[in-house]
Amino acid sequence: MEFFKGDKIYNFMGKRLPFLGFSTILVVTSIVLLLTKGVNFGIDFAGGTLVQVKYEKAAPIDKIRDILNKTKEYKNSSITKFGSDDEIIIRVTTSTNSVSSDLSDEIRNVLKGTGNFEIRRVDIVGPKVGGELREKGLMAFVLSLIVIMIYVSFRFEWRFALASILALVHDVTIALGAVSLFGIEVNLDILAAVLTLLGYSLNDTIIVFDRIREGVQTSKESDLSKVVNESVSRTLSRTTLTSLTTFFVVATLYFFGGEIINGFAFTLLVGIIVGTYSSIFIAASFLVQLKFSIEDFRTKEVEKIKKQKEKEKMRAMFEQGTV
Structure with a gap:
C-alpha cells in the first residue's frame, strides 16, 4: 500500500x-x-508519598484539603483528581518517619469524616532514592x-x-x-x-x-x-x-x-x-x-573495494601455496 x-x-x-x-x-x-x-x-524522582483514594461519590476535595492542612504530617499536600470526580491522588512531599508504616490506616483515620472511600494505592519513595x-x-x-x-x-x-x-x-x-x-x-x-x-x-x-x-x-x-x-x-x-x-x-x-x-x-x-x-x-x-561529500564518499568506497580485492587475492595465493 x-x-x-x-x-x-x-x-x-x-x-x-x-x-x-x-x-x-x-x-x-x-x-x-x-x-x-x-x-x-513525580515521587519516583522527587521523593515523597503518593496515596490514591477512591470514593463512592464525587470526592470533596476542598474538605479533604482543609482536613489535611490541619494535620502536621500532611500539611501543604497536593490533592488532584485522578481520571474521574470520585478518585483523587494525594501527594505528600515527605517520606520521613513522621509518616508511619501503617499509612493506609492513618489516612483512613484522617479522612474518616469525608465519606465512604477505599485506599487503592500507597507509594513511598525517600528523597535519597x-x-x-x-x-x-x-x-x-x-x-x-x-x-x-x-x-x-x-x-x-x-x-x-x-x-x-x-x-x-x-x-x-x-x-x-x-x-x-x-x-x-x-x-x-x-x-x-x-x-x-x-x-x-x-x-x-x-x-x-x-x-x-x-x-x-x-x-x-x-x-x-x-x-x-x-x-x-x-x-x-x-x-x-x-x-x-x-x-x-x-x-x-x-x-x-x-x-x-x-x-x-x-x-x-x-x-x-x-x-x-x-x-x-x-x-x-x-x-x-x-x-x-558524495565524491569523497565514492572515492573511499572505491579504495575499500580495491583493498578488499587485494586481500582476497592474497588469501587465494596463500591457499594455493604461492605465498
Whole structure:
C-alpha cells in the first residue's frame, strides 16, 4: 500500500531552511520552558508519598484539603483528581518517619469524616532514592546517545552519525518541552517513553539514511540534495504507514488506557509526531548542512573495494601455496 506515487520526487531539500528554522523555534521554545517552568517530577524522582483514594461519590476535595492542612504530617499536600470526580491522588512531599508504616490506616483515620472511600494505592519513595533514580535516568539517556553514535559511526560515515544524534536531540527536546508545557508528571514511565522514543526515532532515521547511502552508491547524480530528495521520497510511504499504525496504537492507550499511563502515552504521541517529521524533513537536512561529500564518499568506497580485492587475492595465493 502506498500513499504517495512511487515515481514522484518531492523537493524536500529545497525547503530545508524553512523547516530547520521552524524546528529551531520549537527547540528553543522547549529549552526555555525546561529552564523556566521546569518539569513536574513525580515521587519516583522527587521523593515523597503518593496515596490514591477512591470514593463512592464525587470526592470533596476542598474538605479533604482543609482536613489535611490541619494535620502536621500532611500539611501543604497536593490533592488532584485522578481520571474521574470520585478518585483523587494525594501527594505528600515527605517520606520521613513522621509518616508511619501503617499509612493506609492513618489516612483512613484522617479522612474518616469525608465519606465512604477505599485506599487503592500507597507509594513511598525517600528523597535519597529519588535523587539516585534521577541520576541513573540521566545516565541511561546519555549512555544511550553515546552507544547510538558509536553504532551509527561504524555503520555509516561520521556525518551520518552526527546528523542522527542531532535529530534525536531535536526529537527528545521537543517532546520534553511538551511534557513541561502541559505539566505532565515526570516519573519512571516518562523515562521509559523517552528511551522508547530514542529507539523509534533512530529506526526511522536509519532507514532513510540507508536509502540515501544506497542512492549515493548506485546513482550517477553528484548533487547531494537531489539524491536525498529521491531517497526520502522513496521511503515516504513506508515512513507514513509505520508512523500511522504506531500512532493509532498509542492514541488508543492514551484515550482508553486510564489515567495511570496517560503521561507515558502522551510522551510517545508527541514523540511519534516529531520523530516522523524529523525523519522526513530534518535528519537529512542536517546531513546536507554538514556538507557531506558524495565524491569523497565514492572515492573511499572505491579504495575499500580495491583493498578488499587485494586481500582476497592474497588469501587465494596463500591457499594455493604461492605465498
